[in-house]
Amino acid sequence: MTSITEAARAAPPARRVSALRRYVGVGLALTILIAVLAATQPHFATYANMMNILRTNSVLFVTAVGLTFVIVSQGLDLSIGSMVALGGVFLAVMLAAGIPAPFAVILTILICSVLGAAVNGGLIAYGGFNFFVVTLAMMQLLRGAALVFSNGLPLSTIDHPLIQFLGDGFLYGVPVPVIIAILVGLVGYVVMRWTRFGRSVYAVGGNETAARLAGIDVRRVRFAVYTISAFTAGIGAVMLTGRLTSSQPVSGAAGLELSAAAAVLLGGASFAGGAGNIAGTAVGVVFLGVLANGIVLAGVPSYWQGIATGFVLVAAIALDRLRSR
């Protein structure tokens, strides 16, 4: 306990302090939640259940990593869920057409990235369109495209072991999607925290005019964050298809963008931009995952999950505001 408060006090820049505060708060709530569940639910604190929580939330985390870049730059990407669904359809269609699985995987991620870059990135960064309008339109458009390409029907990928391995396999007893999520998270963390590009994302979110006058190519940064968001959605599409052993154009990844946004905000980011980081996003995702898991284990109808998530999100931000007064 003392070490946490001391760390919060020692962290000097305010942006980091406020971000840290919130995810320390959420981290604390997470610790209590885990302690309570471990004490009351005999099935909670088992290796199998822990891995299950991480496995089922790995797609959410991978997409939330991309979304963290967007939100820190003072934007939002609502098209993530639809992008994952469409990516799944692309993947299944390519596999059915006989394209070898490794190529199909790479092509899926590539197509998603190019789509996100061209439309979201192009219109928002270079066209000057509002991010909300563009990504809302893309959310509708991509979901529609997924339905058109698939006639609304799921397409099985069960005959492709690589896809199953990526989405649902195990390596030395650790779920492969968890390994992918950790890798994506680590790369995202390093890029945001230590590189010039990562710093530019914070600068653009913190003060766009100052960033531009100081010589940052603001449009290129905005273009890049939406490209990254689509790229991680592409990875998520492959993982989700593997886990479901099929593409699911109708229900696949529905509402994923909002869950991801909730996780990013729980992790200390703000729609005002300039704040947040990948470690916080990880805490946010795990929190949502444990909460959902606990609700199921406690025998509460899973319909309560949304109510709990909403309450926690508002509580976290209210707490943050109270403390920063």
Next chain:
Amino acid sequence: MTGAAIRAEGICKSFDAVVALNGVRIELQPGEVHALIGENGSGKSTLLSILAGAQAPDDGTIFVGGDAHGSLQPRQARGLGIASVQQEPQLAPALTVGENIMMGRLAVKGGLVAWKDVHRDAQRVLDFLGISLSASAPVSSLSTGRRQLVEIAKGLVDEPRVLLLDEATSSLDDADVAALFAVVRTLRERGVAIGFVSHRLKEVMTLADRATVLRDGNLVGTLPMAELDEHRLVSMMVGRNLDTYWHKAEVTPGKVVLEAKGVTRGPLGNISIHVREGEIVGLAGLVGSGRSALMRTLMGVKPARIGEIAVAGAPVRIRSPREAHRLGLAYVPEDRKAEGLVMGWSILRNAALSIMNGRGPLAILGKAFDRNAYEHGSTGLRIKASSPQQVVRQLSGGNQQKVVIARELATSPRVLLLDEPTRGIDVGAKEDIYAQLATLVRQGMGVLVASSELPELLGICDRIYVMFRCSIVAELKAAEASEGTIAYWASGAHEMNANGAPS
């Protein structure tokens, strides 16, 4: 000294552990203009707001018209005839001048507002003050300076005995300042006691009858203006003797390092200027004369469409601030909070904001990178902070300005462009910045400074370009120029002489 309009004695005020005022005494006589002078953080604005009833003192007594008060409420202060005008106009832009002036006291006839009467009454106030404005003009059509005059008219509707002005001129150009001063003089003749806070010593010298000087919350003294000169005032404010305030460097200018020929963009017409190595060049002109627009065009924020720009003799195209930085140009914008700093970042990170753009996107920036940028850029600037890790939001205006300058200097520029580099900062910080500019030109840097403060331009520059309506109308040697000659060109008087009337 019996007839003071307002008198305060033994005023103490602390904010948490910081003592803002420590047993200060001040009195304003009817018919006097009384300046409150001190560096940022000296407590002058706090004292003014206590007199206006906006803040309550921890200790002390305020005497108004013979009655003693421990503190005043804003409404009570108004009732006692104390009006105050803030730094930023607090007007409703969608309404007319008259509606704003009469707000809260609109004449009503038969349950409806009598707009005719409202505007007539408002016009009477404006005419009385000698403000040439129409009461029916919408406020949104007015310049900031004109709005400030409306704000003052609003404070004067109730014919106060005391008028308090807090940095009322900080956003005004010289013409608006002159109009404001005329109003203040009218009021003085009518027996109003006027207290004002200003960073511009020049103003203080021309307007005030007496001055009260504060330093670190303590009273240094109250003196008649006749016994003071600018030098003495500055010494009292900072508590030491300033031998060479402007720090003018005697440097023989070298080669031309930045040249613009016939640059045209939007309203900017056919601008030709040049800056040499080791030279400080000034850009004078009224607000809106195109000084800031010219700097933005040179920096590629709004790139030039027509004309040529050369850096160190080589013709270049500058299409973005990024390209400008790469060519060795650096720029300190006018509004440090909105355009200069990432307010939530530490000093170190802000210091690295410009220089980091020379690196590749995936280059790793560690603490050493930031520290090098900071140390390289801030040498000689004397930034005062608890540590370089401190968040810039917590710094004073002067130190924030120094951080922006340090950030640009970290890129080792050939030319430094500064837009209003000392606006709203205290004398000590100004002096540090002047000293730094002198050091830079000795090292061969070229400097272009846009400023509304003519004494500043005359004090630090070698040459001064004067702008009027987005054109350069004069180029003056600073040694031969005076405020009068600059004002002549900046106000467009030359056109009046040539054509009989301004075009």
